[in-house]
Amino acid sequence: MKLRRLFVVAVLMILMTIAVSSCANSKNNKSNKVSKNGGHFSYFLQEPLAIDPINVQESAGFEVARELFDGLVDYNPRNMALVAAVAKSWSSNPEATVFTFHLKHGTKFHNGREVTAGDFKYAWERVAAKDSGSDVAYHLAPIKGFEEMQTGKAKHLSGLKVKGKYTLIVTLNYPFADFPYILGHPVFSPVPKEDVEKNPKAFAKFPIGNGPFMMAAPWKHRRYIKVKRFNKYYGTKPLLDSVEFRIFADKDIGFMEFKSGSLDYAPIPLGQVKATDEEYGNNAVIGQPLLSLDFLGYNSRSRPLNNKNLRRAISYGIDRKAISDAIFEDVRLPASGIIPPPIGGAIPPAKSFETRFTKAKELLKKAGYPGGKGLKKLKLTYISGSDYGPLAEAIQGNLSKLNIQVDIQPMEAGAFFKALHTGDTSLFIVNWAADYPTMDSFIYPLFYSKSEDNVVGYRNKAVDRLIIKARKTLDAKTRHKLYKQAESDILADTPIAPLFYDGTAALHGRDVRGFIRTSLDYTPLEQVWLKKK
Amino acid sequence: MNYKLKSGLVILLILIILAALGPVLAGKYWEQNLKESLNPPNSRHLFGTDLLGRDMLGRVANGARSSLLVGLLAVVLTLTVGLPLGALAGYFGGRLDTVIMRMADVFLAFPLVLGALLFMSVAGAGFANILLVLALLGWPYIARIFRASVLSNKELDYVVAARALGAGDWYLLRRHIIPNAIGPVLIFALMNVGTAIMAESVLSFLGVGLRLPNASWGYLLSEAAGLQNVAPWLIYFPGIALTVTVLAFTLLGEGLRVYLAPKENNV
């Protein structure tokens, strides 16, 4: 019980916007005595790469898979705290290297069979296997024996032990206090071996899971995914009868469709947020921060950006507020830190841009380039096809006022990462979206010196020690303090300039109730219901 | 001169003047003003402003240069490749002809936009690349027409007679065959300027054509793609400019064809 509390009551997060929408919802609950049951929901989706857990990756796949599957744990949609799902409880050894999960009895797959610990083992090993073809096997990297499975040396994950039908013991390669959080990702969902092996291809189109909704028809690629309520679901059953995920090429097209009245939810494309807010008001969820950060990366390894004052000058010279207002319609929030507010705490009030601009000029002078003199043109890259074009141009415009000249060059993904690696660029814009709602998933991957995602090549031994210490710390409060400490130490070194925290821009129909967007940008559809006309 | 030729010439003249005057007309088209983002057309900005508050009149005027240059240079490059190959194939025939024309077949098998999309994804967006790709996909058309034209001229009596009198291949090609055969190809090429401009705009629209600082009309349209609802003026003006330009070359080509073949004048 004590250990459980450590994890469950762990994170204290305050989301003003969510609080507002939850108030509105509770009011609705009281005033409506009519049945909330029934109805069909039409949901905007972009073509997922996969909805089978083995390959679930981008948010579209995530949104569908989390309705079809339940893992050991889930997140509280309002504050992203860890809550029980198929597991009823869990505990850790004091070193945070061995975790024991106790499963609920009688939870069912959509085929009617009970979900057992063995199904988790089967599912995880299916992902970790050498020839799995999974693009997301890396999620399992903390588990002991993962590398051996990837290289084909082992057939089973040595760090995974099943005890009876309802107990799963996981041994990790290293201490990782936040480990239970990563199990909320759909890639860790159980799958029924009998259905997968009968026909893996059919399973990819018609996955049989254990979540609140089940497939109603095979996935029609680029058209729709239809699901219906799973009546033997162990948890709170969904109120809706069915959901159709209608697939669109992009948000613009989906939004036009929403306006024609045939969708119950659609994201609002950039450029139309403010107008939509005025038109739809209550039905829009706008500017609620997400666990996603846009930042400007510096190539601090070589001249001229190995000069910290120059890096700081650039950061101070970017008018985040004005840019967000013009190109992001204030959906994205100007960022001053690395960990986004839903888990990192409120953003401190920023100084006016005039003050910051003066500071930028001072820093530029201190850096040895008074008035930008002597500084050659800097190359700014981003991945072509992303929506960073206007942002890159706006930064170029901002920096030209400091007399820093910037040449913009979008690159294909492969070339882009190669350029980061070889240092063939000075500045680059990237986005980092958390896989799991933890501070660790912003600090460790991006800034731990040996992490493969450390795109800026940041190396700081003291920070490394802090991160490892945090990962060993089971007490949530102390752990969060350590991560915040690491964050401020990193910011002092300025290996990146945080630009924006992403925000929601979602719209739902007038009859939709119980609709929220979580900070991982999905809607828990099991809570949504429709007001009868 | 027929009216198609006349109107084509007039429009083209205006366009060229516009393109030349671009820098003057365009003003500081690159200057951002985030506070004036997406203003509809007004007295200060006749074509409105874009997302970063830049003057659209200036950007459209400036786009004329990129679009026209790509169209003209691409056709010149296509001719440079296609004419010699077509002449060689047509005049010498035999194995050389087979090799050249089979190569042409391979490139002709790609529909223009599709092929260009493929090649541009490899080469990367950019001014020089788009010229090269358009030439690569365009030369077989030129070569085919020119080859046929050379072939028919080769057998004309006076050419045969000149050869019998001992005239060399090079001399014959240069003095008699090429000057006679080149007419239809040039008309075709002129009409192709419009096609090239159109192709460039599609590619830029799909994100693999030109890139900054060469903001052609197609590029401007790609920027506007998500903003149909809020800022339709971003779509209207570059599209109108594009249509008028292509129209000029269509009229010019058709007019010239009719002009050079007066028999069909009444059709």
Add this chain to the structure above:
Amino acid sequence: MWLYIVRRIAQSILVIIGVTLVLFALFYILPGDPVRVLTGNRHLSATALANARHNFHLDQPLYLQYFYYLKDLAQGNLGESFRYHRPVVDILREYYPNSMRLGLVAVVLEAVIGIFAGILAAVKKSSFADNLFIVATSLMISIPVFWLGMLLQIFFGVKLHWLPVSGLGDGGWRYYVLPALTLAAVYAAFIAQTTRAGLVKVLNENYIRTARAAGLSEFKVVGKYALKNAMAPVVTLLGLDLGALMGGAVAVEVIFNWPGIGNQLFLAIQARDRPLVMGAVLTLVLIFIIVNLLVDISYLFFDPRLRSSGYEL
């Protein structure tokens, strides 16, 4: 003539092999890594990267990859998509019918509109309507197709809310209207011009004058005699466009989010999904070649004088 057809087919096979070679060469110099594109900004461990490459056979020398590809191709196997982990044939089978249906609707539209307008203009030659026709068709031909699509979306979708602007929805006819109109517009203008030109020419011929003098109604003259003789080039044009629409509709399919092959191909190119790109392009090229062949052969039937001239068509 059969010799000609056999020769053309043999030639087409050579072209197809040439196309595979060009495509393979393209992917070899392509600055991009399908594995990287798949994993986005997540850097994988060396083992994971090697595994992914192995799964895609990217760890073998290129000539071997090409050899295996040709071998599979000969057996009708187009491989498995890097991105979707599904057989390319399955993906093509899903999207192709949608493109074909759209193409057919567009061709029918352009035939009806084009021929009708062309007849009208030819019959009322040199009238105000005819002049308007000439201006309108020239303008039509000059409009960039993707821009026309955007305009139609703005007016009929966003402003008037008359028609859906994207996708295939439940497959109802309303979804076809805007993309088919967009695709049909340019060719309708071409066909109208060709019909008019053909008719004007035919209407001046002696036998038509005779028919008129014999007291046949103008409707009968045009409908029964003149039209038949003016149609050959129009039919050819329609055939060629059908072939082109199967491959040239990338931009329109992208704009209208059409679940067709052009749209899919565009995404596959961006994702460096070699098997899918190769499969889609090869199929498109094949159709393009077959249609061209049929058109050429149909010439032989229309105009027997050409039959003796071999393959120099």
